Amino acid sequence: MSEELENFAARVRGCRICVENPVGQPLPHEPRPVLRPSSSARILIASQAPGTKVHMSGMPFTDASGDRLRSWLGVSSEEFYDTTKFAIVPMGFCFPGQDAKGGDLPPRRECAPAWRAPLIALMPRIDLVLTIGSYAQSWHMGAARRPSLTETVMDWRAIWDAPSSPKVLPLPHPSWRNTGWLKRNPWFEMDLLPFLRAEIRYRLG
Numbered sequence: 001m002s003e004e005l006e007n008f009a010a011r012v013r014g015c016r017i018c019v020e021n022p023v024g025q026p027l028p029h030e031p032r033p034v035l036r037p038s039s040s041a042r043i044l045i046a047s048q049a050p051g052t053k054v055h056m057s058g059m060p061f062t063d064a065s066g067d068r069l070r071s072w073l074g075v076s077s078e079e080f081y082d083t084t085k086f087a088i089v090p091m092g093f094c095f096p097g098q099d100a101k102g103g104d105l106p107p108r109r110e111c112a113p114a115w116r117a118p119l120i121a122l123m124p125r126i127d128l129v130l131t132i133g134s135y136a137q138s139w140h141m142g143a144a145r146r147p148s149l150t151e152t153v154m155d156w157r158a159i160w161d162a163p164s165s166p167k168v169l170p171l172p173h174p175s176w177r178n179t180g181w182l183k184r185n186p187w188f189e190m191d192l193l194p195f196l197r198a199e200i201r202y203r204l205g
Helices: 003-013 052-057 064-073 111-121 134-144 149-154 156-161 176-184 187-204
Strands: 043-046 086-088 128-132 167-171
Touching: 003 111, 043 134, 064 176, 064 187, 128 134, 128 187, 134 149, 134 167, 149 156, 149 167, 149 187, 156 167, 167 187
Parallel strands: 043 086, 043 128, 128 167
Antiparallel strands: none
16 A cells, blocks of 8 residues: 555544534444555445444454355455455445444445545556445446436446446445345346456456
C-alpha cells in the first residue's frame, strides 16, 4: 500500500463522525471502521456496511455472506484477503445497528460524503468495481443504475458494455436474506456468475 493511502486509511479508521457529528441519531455503539483499501489491487468490492460478526472481528465478510460472496467470485479466502488482489471498501465503514425486525440498518450517511471520493482516488489501479447492493450502485453507477436492484443486476450486460472506466458489475447482497431472490432469478447464477468468475480470474492473472 502506498504511504499516502496508508495514512489516509489510518484517518478513516479513527473516524468518529457518526458519534460526534451525526446525521440523525448517533451510532448506538463505539465506532469500529472496517475497510481494506489497496493501491495495487485491480478489483474493488464496494460493499454495504459491516454486520455484527464483522464488527466483532474487524475483518470484512467473516460471516456466511462472505462465504457466499467468495463462492460467487470463485476465490479462496487467501485470495480474497490478499490486498494486492482485492480492495474491500464498504459504503458505511461501521456496523450501523439493527432495526426492530433484527435486520441491519442502512449504511451511515456520514461515511461516503466524508471519505469515499478521496479514498477511491488513492486506488488508481482499480479497473473492476463490484457494486454490492443499491447503496454502492447509486454511488458508483449514478444514472446508469436502474430503478430497482433487480432491474440493475438484470441489466448487467448493458452496464458492462457501456463505456466506463473502471468497469462495473452490479451484484445483490450475498446475505442469506437474499436466498429467495436467488431462487426467483436463476439467470444470476447461470449467466452473470460465470462471466464474473472469468473476469476475476483474468485480473488475478
